[in-house]
Amino acid sequence: MGEELKVIVFALGNEEYGIEVDKVRTIERLSPITRVPKTAAFIKGVINLRGLVVPVIDLRGRFNLSETTTTENSRIIVVAVEDLEVGFIVDSANDVIDIDTDTIDLPPEIVGGIKAKYLRGIAKLGEGRLLIMLNLSEVLNKNEIIQLEQLEV
Amino acid sequence: MDMNAYLSMFIDESNDHLQSLNENLLRLESEPEELSIVQSIFRSAHTLKGMSATMGYEDLASLTHEMENVLDLVRNSKLQMDSFIFDTLFKGLDALEAMVQDIVGGGTGKADVTTIISSLQIILKSDYAADNVSKAPAAAKVPAASSSASGEMLLDEFQSSILLQSIEGGHSVYHVQISIRESCLLKAVRAYMVFDLLERNGEIIKSNPSAQDIEQDKFDFSFSVFTICRLTQDELRDQLTNISEIESAVVTLLDAESVAVLSTSYAAASAEVMDTPSTSIIKEEKAPEVIHDKGKSASAAPAASTASTTPAAQGQSANVSRTIRVDIERLDTLMNLFSELLIDRVRLEQLSSEIKRTDLTETVEHMTRVSSDLQSIVLKLRMVPVDSVFNRFPRMIRDLAKSLDKKIDLVITGADTELDRTVIDEIGDPLVHLLRNSVDHGIETVDERIAAGKPEVGTINLRAYHSGNHVFIEVEEDGRGIHHERVLKTAIKNGVVTEEQAKGLTDDEINMLIFAAGFSTADKISDISGRGVGLDVVRTKISSLGGNVTINSAYGKGTKFSVQLPLTLSIISAMLIKLGSEKYAIPLTSIVETGIIRKEQILNVHGNQMVEFRNTIIPLVSLSRVLDSPDFNENDEQETEIVVVRKGEKWAAVMVDEFIGQSEIVLKTLGKYLTNVKAISGATILGDGYVALIIDPNALIK
Numbered sequence: 084m085g086e087e088l089k090v091i092v093f094a095l096g097n098e099e100y101g102i103e104v105d106k107v108r109t110i111e112r113l114s115p116i117t118r119v120p121k122t123a124a125f126i127k128g129v130i131n132l133r134g135l136v137v138p139v140i141d142l143r144g145r146f147n148l149s150e151t152t153t154t155e156n157s158r159i160i161v162v163a164v165e166d167l168e169v170g171f172i173v174d175s176a177n178d179v180i181d182i183d184t185d186t187i188d189l190p191p192e193i194v195g196g197i198k199a200k201y202l203r204g205i206a207k208l209g210e211g212r213l214l215i216m217l218n219l220s221e222v223l224n225k226n227e228i229i230q231l232e233q234l235e236v
Numbered sequence: 237m238d239m240n241a242y243l244s245m246f247i248d249e250s251n252d253h254l255q256s257l258n259e260n261l262l263r264l265e266s267e268p269e270e271l272s273i274v275q276s277i278f279r280s281a282h283t284l285k286g287m288s289a290t291m292g293y294e295d296l297a298s299l300t301h302e303m304e305n306v307l308d309l310v311r312n313s314k315l316q317m318d319s320f321i322f323d324t325l326f327k328g329l330d331a332l333e334a335m336v337q338d339i340v341g342g343g344t345g346k347a348d349v350t351t352i353i354s355s356l357q358i359i360l361k362s363d364y365a366a367d368n369v370s371k372a373p374a375a376a377k378v379p380a381a382s383s384s385a386s387g388e389m390l391l392d393e394f395q396s397s398i399l400l401q402s403i404e405g406g407h408s409v410y411h412v413q414i415s416i417r418e419s420c421l422l423k424a425v426r427a428y429m430v431f432d433l434l435e436r437n438g439e440i441i442k443s444n445p446s447a448q449d450i451e452q453d454k455f456d457f458s459f460s461v462f463t464i465c466r467l468t469q470d471e472l473r474d475q476l477t478n479i480s481e482i483e484s485a486v487v488t489l490l491d492a493e494s495v496a497v498l499s500t501s502y503a504a505a506s507a508e509v510m511d512t513p514s515t516s517i518i519k520e521e522k523a524p525e526v527i528h529d530k531g532k533s534a535s536a537a538p539a540a541s542t543a544s545t546t547p548a549a550q551g552q553s554a555n556v557s558r559t560i561r562v563d564i565e566r567l568d569t570l571m572n573l574f575s576e577l578l579i580d581r582v583r584l585e586q587l588s589s590e591i592k593r594t595d596l597t598e599t600v601e602h603m604t605r606v607s608s609d610l611q612s613i614v615l616k617l618r619m620v621p622v623d624s625v626f627n628r629f630p631r632m633i634r635d636l637a638k639s640l641d642k643k644i645d646l647v648i649t650g651a652d653t654e655l656d657r658t659v660i661d662e663i664g665d666p667l668v669h670l671l672r673n674s675v676d677h678g679i680e681t682v683d684e685r686i687a688a689g690k691p692e693v694g695t696i697n698l699r700a701y702h703s704g705n706h707v708f709i710e711v712e713e714d715g716r717g718i719h720h721e722r723v724l725k726t727a728i729k730n731g732v733v734t735e736e737q738a739k740g741l742t743d744d745e746i747n748m749l750i751f752a753a754g755f756s757t758a759d760k761i762s763d764i765s766g767r768g769v770g771l772d773v774v775r776t777k778i779s780s781l782g783g784n785v786t787i788n789s790a791y792g793k794g795t796k797f798s799v800q801l802p803l804t805l806s807i808i809s810a811m812l813i814k815l816g817s818e819k820y821a822i823p824l825t826s827i828v829e830t831g832i833i834r835k836e837q838i839l840n841v842h843g844n845q846m847v848e849f850r851n852t853i854i855p856l857v858s859l860s861r862v863l864d865s866p867d868f869n870e871n872d873e874q875e876t877e878i879v880v881v882r883k884g885e886k887w888a889a890v891m892v893d894e895f896i897g898q899s900e901i902v903l904k905t906l907g908k909y910l911t912n913v914k915a916i917s918g919a920t921i922l923g924d925g926y927v928a929l930i931i932d933p934n935a936l937i938k
Contacts, residue, residue, distance in 0.1 A: 117927040118818065119906065120863040121914040129906060129919055131927050134576040136904040136919045169909050223909065 085184030090206075092214060093160060093176035095143055096151055100173075101182070101206065101214045108161045108168065110176050113153055125150075130159065130170060137161060139170040145222060146201065164219045182206045187216060243339075246291050248561060250336050253280040253287075255627055257329055262630045265322055274311045281307055284332070289452065293345040296335050301448055302356040303328045309360070324355045326631075395442050395462065400492055402464045407438075409490040410465055410472060415458040415483040424453045429479045430461070437472070438465035457483070462490075564657060567617055574614050575807070575902035575921075581607050582899070582923030611900070615807060619654035622700045622709065625664045626651045629671060629698060636675045643693040644679055650700035655707050659801055662781055663709070666774040670711045670797050671696065673771065678715030678795055688792065690714065706783075706825070707803055712796040718789040720746050727752065747787040751775040779934070782917075784883075808903060810920075810930065811879065812896035815860055816868030819928040820892075821901050821920055826933040828880040828887060830895060835874055847889050849880060854887045857936045862915050868893045881933035888937045903930065 090101035091110070109132070116128040116139055125144030129136050139159060144150045156175040161168060187204035203216040260277045264270065281304045288296035303325060309315035331349055339345040399409050414430055416423045427450050434440050441462040445455045465472055469487050476485035581604060588600040630646050637644040655663070679685075679694035686692055697712040723746055727733045732752040733741070741749075751771045778785050783801035802808075802825065810821040811830070831849075838856060839846045845856040856878070860868045870876045870891045878889040901920040906913060917932035 115926055117919070117929060118866070119910060119913055119916065119929065120865075121916075122910065126910065129910070129927050129929075131921045131925055134572065134579070134921065136906060136921070136927055138907050138909045167909050168907055 085186075087181050088184050088187075089179060089181055090214070090216070091160065091176060092178040092180055093158070093171075093173040095173055096148070099212065099214050100142075101180075101216045102160065102162060102219065104179065106162050106164060106219055108163045111159045111161065111170070113157050113159060113172070127172060132161060132170070135168075137168055137170050139172060142171045142173065142222075162219060162223075164223055167223050169223055180208070182208070182214070190215075242291065246287055247336065247340050250284055250287060250332075253284045254329060254333050254336060256280050257284075257332075258631050259627060261322065261325055261329070262634065264317065265634075268317045271311065271313070274307060278304065278307045278311050288345075293335065293339065295346050295349050296332060298448070299328055299331060299335075299349045299353060302353050302360075306356055306359050315359070321359055324352065324359060326635075328352050328356065398441055399462065399464070399490065403490070403492045407464045408466070408468070409441075410463050410469065411460065411488045411490055412463060412472070412476065413458065413460040413484075413486040413488075414476065415485075417481045417483045418457050420457070420481040423455070423457060424450060426479060426481050427455070427459060430476060430482070433475055433479065434461060434463045434465065437467050437475075438463055562617075567657070571614060571618065574610065575904075577607060578611065578807075578900065578902055579921050579923060579925070583925075586923055611807065615656075616654075618657045620657050620660045621652045621654050622660065622663075622707075623651035625660055625667060626698060626700070628664075629667070632668065633671065633675060633696065636672065637679075640675065640681075642675065642679050642681055644675060645693050645695045646698060647695060648698045653700040653702060653707055655801065656803065659707075659781055662777065663799075663801065666777045666799070667698075667709065667711070669771065669774045670799075671698070674711055674713045674715065674795070674797075678713040678717075680716050684716075688716075702803075707801045709799040709801065710796055711799075712794065714794040717791040717793050717795055718747055718750065718787070719791055723747075723749055744787075747789055750787070751785070807900055809898060810901045811898055812901075812922075812928065813877075813879065813892040814894040814896055815863065815865045816893060818863075818865065818868075819896065819922065819926065820859075820863075821899075821928050821930045822879055822881065822890075822933060823917075823930065824898065826881045826883065828882050830877065830879050831889075832875050833878055833889070835876070847878070849887070849889060852887070854880070854889055855937075857888050857890045859890050859892055859931070859936075862936065881936065883934045883937040886937050888933075890933070890936055901928075901930070 089104040091104055091107050093100055093102070111130075111132065114130050116130055118128040119126060119138070125141045127139045127141055129138050141150050151174055153172065154174065158173055158176040159170040160173055160176055161170045186208075187206045190199045190202040190205055201218055201221050203218045206214040206216055208214055257277055257280045260273050260280070264273045264277065267273065281300055285297050285300035285304055288294075288300060306315065306321065306325065310317055310321075315321070328349075331347060331352055335345045335347050338347070403409055412430075412434070414427075416426050420426055431440065431443075431447075441464060443450065443459060443461045445459060449455055450459060467475070469489055473485050473487045476482060476487070581600075584600050585604065588596045626648055629648070633644055633646040674696050679696070680688065680690075682692045685694060695714050697710065699708075699710040699712070701708055720743065724733075724738050724741075727746075727749045728735055728738055732749060751774070775785055778799055778801070781801060783799060785797060785799045787795060787797055789795040809824040811824055811827055812819060812821050814820075833847055837847055839848070839853065841853070845858075846853045847856045848854075858870060859865070860870060870893070876891045877893070877895055878891055880887055880889050882888075901922075904919050904921065906916070906919055915932055915935040916929045918930045919927050920930060922928050
């Protein structure tokens with residue numbers, strides 16, 4: 084038995100993803116997003132999170148996947164990694180589960196078009212359910228964004 | 237006792253004391269006769285010593301103790317300050333600062349201070365010689381009695397010369413050995429009583445162990461003292477044994493011969509650093525007989541320093557301004573909470589204007605007034621006088637001038653001008669750069685100045701003053717000024733500008749070249765400045781604070797650097813504008829005025845849009861293009877609202893969709909994830925909860 088890990092499960096398209104609970108600050112309903120000009124396309128803008136201005140990104144756009152449209156069920160998951168605070172737009176977020184770290188396998192090179200370095204691993208939940216665990220510090224890696232921006236210019 | 241609880245207090249207070257020591261020493265250097273300054277220096281040093289001893293920082297305490305000894309002599313007019321003493325004291329201060337910094341950084345505050353301590357001791361001893369020469373002739377003549385001395389306690393030459401002269405002058409010199417009962421709990425107190433008795437009846441020349449050690453209880457149950465005393469041998473012995481818990485007091489009368497023996501053996505005993513004869517107050521001696529004894533002794537320091545503690549404490553409590561220290565984080569939290577309140581206030585104002593109920597409107601109006609007052613107080617809480625940055629400069633200039641062999645007078649005005657704490661924290665380094673630059677490149681050497689017909693002492697004026705929403709800080713010197721040709725030559729050589737460009741530059745533009753990266757006109761690189769990295773860093777730093785820097789210079793007459801800084805970084809007045817569905821804020825400070833232009837007024841110059849404004853042609857900037865506005869294009873309109881903004885001397889007209897109005901907005905950052913967004917300096921939250929971005933007008937003007 085490995086350690087128990089509490090994760091928040093959210094959906095993006097047809098896949099289920101997981102983020103450790105202690106990295107998540109809050110889950111919010113969609114609120115009006117203010118566009119920030121001259122930034123990467125997946126950066127949707129900033130929101131007012133109870134007096135704090137927090138940037139919001141579209142995770143699918145971050146992984147270069149086609150972005151989904153927001154619905155009633157869409158949520159913003161605000162994560163805090165090191166000194167960064169960023170919101171992710173997800174299609175739905177409605178579950179907190181315990182998983183055993185032993186059930187997390189190293190990810191294959193590419194999962195659904197996402198590069199392995201963004202992933203921490205894949206957890207098997209049984210009944211054929213797979214949970215993609217995100218490597219948040221890579222997802223929020225700013226150097227890569229800067230490179231992306233330079234490419235766009 | 238948990239020292240950690242007191243550590244931050246200790247650090248704060250020792251920094252305060254170090255600062256006041258620094259300031260007062262500098263003042264004393266310019267007015268060496270002003271003994272009241274010495275008093276306050278002494279008080280600071282004494283408090284610092286007490287605090288560090290309590291906290292267990294022994295090196296700190298012992299160095300302060302030595303400095304205090306020297307200061308005590310000065311205070312009692314027994315020692316004339318000279319440049320060597322000042323330098324040593326300053327060195328001591330530097331060492332103290334380094335130790336305190338070490339403690340701040342989590343260190344032990346230990347440092348090797350022996351060199352400084354020994355220079356301080358040299359000062360102390362040479363003083364004794366000088367002091368003695370002046371006092372001795374005044375002493376009354378009394379025949380010397382003799383007795384043999386064989387103490388293991390040896391005298392250095394100054395101490396022995398005092399003793400000898402006292403003997404010659406007819407005073408009784410005794411060697412007193414005291415043993416305290418082993419059952420005694422507070423032996424330092426008993427020792428103090430002995431010192432007190434000896435002090436009242438004469439003077440203590442030397443003690444063993446040292447006064448400091450005895451004060452700190454670092455002695456066994458006996459000690460010995462060399463003293464000049466007006467009592468007879470028997471009187472002295474009786475009085476000493478009358479002190480409770482004193483086991484025995486052996487009093488021996490010393491003669492000249494035995495003193496001589498003691499001091500020779502000291503000289504032979506090599507230059508081991510001896511315990512300092514602390515600074516007792518010399519009283520007029522009346523008693524005729526001289527006795528001598530041997531053994532160990534204690535000095536006058538406990539008496540002297542205990543005596544000075546009380547007035548020091550009183551003096552301080554009288555001077556303490558009624559303030560409390562607050563963690564800056566709490567102020568930031570207060571600020572954040574207040575800004576949320578401000579957002580709600582704006583929302584309430586909107587609601588009440590919609591609902592139109594008189595009593596609601598009145599309440600909201602009242603709340604608005606109260607919160608405006610609250611806002612100004614919250615803002616004031618964060619304001620710190622620039623003095624907290626300026627206060628380290630006199631010392632810095634003094635040291636720099638000394639090392640460069642220049643004579644410089646630093647004149648500070650407006651040190652009470654207040655600036656936001658965040659600006660204060662950042663402005664120190666740029667100012668240090670500017671000042672160092674002025675000392676190194678600006679002010680000439682004494683010879684050059686005389687040759688140029690200027691007074692040999694150069695002047696640097698450091699001024700701070702308020703003007704509108706800005707604070708200006710100026711560094712002006714009467715030095716050599718900027719040599720335009722040399723600047724141009726270097727700029728071309730270093731590739732900052734091409735020769736072609738150089739021809740078209742105005743004087744001001746040439747001056748600004750010295751702020752370019754990789755520029756340095758210093759012919760030789762010095763420690764102080766001239767690596768060519770300083771000034772461009774200064775400009776970058778100042779513009780990151782939302783300010784700017786300008787230069788005025790006249791060759792041969794001097795140079796003035798003028799730094800303009802925003803008063804605060806947290807709440808600003810701004811103009812809210814609309815661009816289609818989006819709202820933006822433009823800081824009011826950079827807005828010159830607003831207006832409306834018709835399409836036919838727009839001129840095309842070299843493919844750039846320009847507009848005539850107040851008889852000058854200024855560029856027209858399309859905000860919708862800069863910000864990639866999704867739903868606004870000013871080309872569709874016949875008439876466009878413009879906001880004329882400025883950056884220094886340059887103006888530009890910015891086309892917007894619609895004005896919303898003026899409002900106090902709370903600056904928020906976009907967070908660490910979004911940095912360096914073009915043309916956006918931050919964000920604010922509007923009354924309706926929406927986030928509006930704040931436009932950086934500087935980015936709109938090229």
